[in-house]
Amino acid sequence: MNPSFSSPTTNLLDEALGIGCTGSVPWRIALVQDCVEASGAFLLHHLLKRSLSAEAAGAVVFLGLAQPFSHYDRVLRKMGCNLSLQRNKNKLHFIDLLDLEFLVAGGTDQNAIEDGFMNLYNRILRFIEANNLMHNNGGWIRIIIDDISLLEIAAQGSSSHTFDFLQYCATLTSELDCSLLILNHGDIYSSEEDQCLLSHLDYLSDVVIKAETLSTGIAVDVHGQLTIINKRALGELGWSSSKVYNFQFKLKENAVEFFYPGTKF
Amino acid sequence: MEGEHAPALTIEDSLASSLGSSVFDHFLANLVSQIAAGKSQARGLVLVAFNRSPAFYLELLRRKGVDAQHVDKRVRILDCYSDPLGWKKRVPPLKTAQNLPVKANVACFSDARDTNKLMASILDLGKGTSYSELTATSCNVLNLVYLLTEFVGQDKSRFAVAIDLVSSLLRYTSLPIVAGLVNKLRSNDQTSCIVWLIHSDLHEQRVSAALAYVSTMVASIQPIAQCTDEQTSQQNSVWLGKNSDKAKLHVRLKRRNGRVKLLAEELHLDQVGVKFTAVGDQNSNAAKSLLPKVQFNLQLSEQERVERAKVVLPYEHQGNGEEIQIYDGRRSLSDSISISQPSVASPVISDTQVAPGIGEIHYVRDSDDEQPDSDEDPDDDLDI
Numbered sequence: 225m226n227p228s229f230s231s232p233t234t235n236l237l238d239e240a241l242g243i244g245c246t247g248s249v250p251w252r253i254a255l256v257q258d259c260v261e262a263s264g265a266f267l268l269h270h271l272l273k274r275s276l277s278a279e280a281a282g283a284v285v286f287l288g289l290a291q292p293f294s295h296y297d298r299v300l301r302k303m304g305c306n307l308s309l310q311r312n313k314n315k316l317h318f319i320d321l322l323d324l325e326f327l328v329a330g331g332t333d334q335n336a337i338e339d340g341f342m343n344l345y346n347r348i349l350r351f352i353e354a355n356n357l358m359h360n361n362g363g364w365i366r367i368i369i370d371d372i373s374l375l376e377i378a379a380q381g382s383s384s385h386t387f388d389f390l391q392y393c394a395t396l397t398s399e400l401d402c403s404l405l406i407l408n409h410g411d412i413y414s415s416e417e418d419q420c421l422l423s424h425l426d427y428l429s430d431v432v433i434k435a436e437t438l439s440t441g442i443a444v445d446v447h448g449q450l451t452i453i454n455k456r457a458l459g460e461l462g463w464s465s466s467k468v469y470n471f472q473f474k475l476k477e478n479a480v481e482f483f484y485p486g487t488k489f
Numbered sequence: 490m491e492g493e494h495a496p497a498l499t500i501e502d503s504l505a506s507s508l509g510s511s512v513f514d515h516f517l518a519n520l521v522s523q524i525a526a527g528k529s530q531a532r533g534l535v536l537v538a539f540n541r542s543p544a545f546y547l548e549l550l551r552r553k554g555v556d557a558q559h560v561d562k563r564v565r566i567l568d569c570y571s572d573p574l575g576w577k578k579r580v581p582p583l584k585t586a587q588n589l590p591v592k593a594n595v596a597c598f599s600d601a602r603d604t605n606k607l608m609a610s611i612l613d614l615g616k617g618t619s620y621s622e623l624t625a626t627s628c629n630v631l632n633l634v635y636l637l638t639e640f641v642g643q644d645k646s647r648f649a650v651a652i653d654l655v656s657s658l659l660r661y662t663s664l665p666i667v668a669g670l671v672n673k674l675r676s677n678d679q680t681s682c683i684v685w686l687i688h689s690d691l692h693e694q695r696v697s698a699a700l701a702y703v704s705t706m707v708a709s710i711q712p713i714a715q716c717t718d719e720q721t722s723q724q725n726s727v728w729l730g731k732n733s734d735k736a737k738l739h740v741r742l743k744r745r746n747g748r749v750k751l752l753a754e755e756l757h758l759d760q761v762g763v764k765f766t767a768v769g770d771q772n773s774n775a776a777k778s779l780l781p782k783v784q785f786n787l788q789l790s791e792q793e794r795v796e797r798a799k800v801v802l803p804y805e806h807q808g809n810g811e812e813i814q815i816y817d818g819r820r821s822l823s824d825s826i827s828i829s830q831p832s833v834a835s836p837v838i839s840d841t842q843v844a845p846g847i848g849e850i851h852y853v854r855d856s857d858d859e860q861p862d863s864d865e866d867p868d869d870d871l872d873i
Contacts, residue, residue, distance in 0.1 A: 338574070346580040353583050384660060388574060395571050398542045423691050426504055455733070466733030 247280035252397035282364035525559035539657035573601035
């Protein structure tokens with residue numbers, strides 16, 4: 225394991241998101257919105273690694289709908305983080321939801337879908353409870369969802385039930401020292417009705433991170449740009465002004481580089 | 490007023506300018522301050538919290554300087570945020586080392602889809618009748634009696650209702666049912682006023698329109714700077730920055746006689762809260778600054794304005810039925826509108842009637858000699 229990757233160094237993304245050295249964050253709900261040309265998965269990997277670093281004082285609940293555990297394990301291992309070890313230490317609770325039938329196991333009617341989401345919520349609660357009792361309520365909890373559009377598919381397209389589940393996760397963020405990180409794809413919603421979930425998520429989130437390609441096209445040294453809208457920039461609920469950050473990124477083998485436009489060379 | 494529906498205020502915003510929650514907070518804090526000071530018709534407030542936790546609102550009121558005792562006595566929060574669908578009753582509760590104290594004036598509501606029950610809970614909280622059932626575990630009897638008498642007061646005491654997000658309620662139920670709930674609240678004798686927040690871009694336009702019909706006032710928050718589709722991402726981030734803490738507030742007020750009054754203000758959000766400024770002030774200041782600073786007067790005085798208004802324009806009819814006579818310099822003076830005194834400079838053509846003893850000028854227009862459609866090019870004699 226490369227020692228330079230195990231100790232977290234501050235970069236533009238960490239500064240924009242206000243990630244402290246213990247991995248704690250001033251926001252409660254963050255939304256990562258990507259597109260086909262600029263995948264935002266690297267952001268989840270980076271934030272997962274920061275959440276499980278040696279100095280981190282919390283635990284992560286990861287809802288994996290897009291990829292199996294082995295995929296994340298392989299990616300994070302290259303970045304210098306051993307997910308299997310973290311899982312064994314109960315710092316990471318990986319909920320494998322690759323089989324999108326988990327919500328309709330009890331039937332396909334609306335009540336069954338709601339019950340399925342309630343069971344999922346219960347699983348998250350039990351992990352938080354176990355973690356709190358083990359560490360005597362110390363540390364924060366981060367819930368990462370990869371990704372919400374697959375959760376909607378699992379709910380047979382019901383954005384209402386999906387949002388109900390998110391609402392309950394959001395209440396955890398205000399009742400406990402808990403944060404929620406959601407990945408969503410911004411370009412899969414065509415009609416205005418479908419965009420309702422996107423808008424709901426935007427209103428719900430304290431921080432929105434948009435991953436896009438460059439308007440000038442494909443470049444060798446710049447793989448895309450990030451726009452970060454931090455609605456609670458000063459950390460106090462409802463009394464802060466928004467801060468908008470815009471910088472570019474380059475994906476390397478083991479890490480990601482963030483830089484302001486024009487400062488690469 | 491007796492026999493009238495309670496006034497209702499809709500605050501609406503959109504993602505382009507999402508300061509609606511801050512404006513709602515500002516209005517809520519002001520309303521509670523007025524109620525606490527006895528300056529409002531309402532003796533208490535029932536807050537239906539869908540969007541944010543009761544703890545957030547209690548902290549907000551504390552930060553705004555409302556006395557905690559007044560908040561305990563005058564404010565009741567129906568908590569539709571923590572467990573709107575009753576899931577927490579169906580799963581084992583979270584066992585933590587610390588149990589957060591349950592606030593006496595917060596009642597949890599777990600049937601967000603049942604608007605009849607919601608209506609009944611709002612009215613019960615407002616009247617204080619079923620209060621003991623909702624909070625029996627948290628208060629001792631003496632405290633409960635004190636709180637009830639302080640809140641309800643006289644028999645006809647009224648309470649205000651605030652719904653922090655109608656958009657959430659519309660997710661759980663349909664528009665006709667929500668409109669029905671609002672109408673029932675408005676027509677209830679003990680409701681003094683209602684205020685609610687809606688995010689207009691989460692619904693079809695007909696939803697905003699329907700709720701505007703049942704409101705007496707609609708305050709809509711618009712972005713300060715408009716966004717165009719051609720903007721680049723960097724321009725977008727500048728636009729987002731501009732619109733994040735400033736906005737325009739357009740208020741449409743319906744009077745009882747049917748007249749609609751429109752008001753506009755600008756608002757900006759700072760650390761203290763929301764501040765409003767009149768749009769007019771800024772415009773006149775801007776206009777004043779556009780005039781260059783010179784040593785002569787560029788503007789007209791009142792006298793000069795009056796004189797300018799009296800000037801008869803040559804091509805304008807005066808509305809008195811007279812035929813317009815336009816002097817084109819070809820007809821004689823006698824055929825044209827009479828001039829009070831002939832002056833040396835005025836163009837007078839031949840066959841003028843001249844008063845005896847006064848000099849005359851004979852003027853022959855060169856253009857009379859010219860044949861129409863002459864092929865002569867006036868530039869032919871140029872020798873460059």
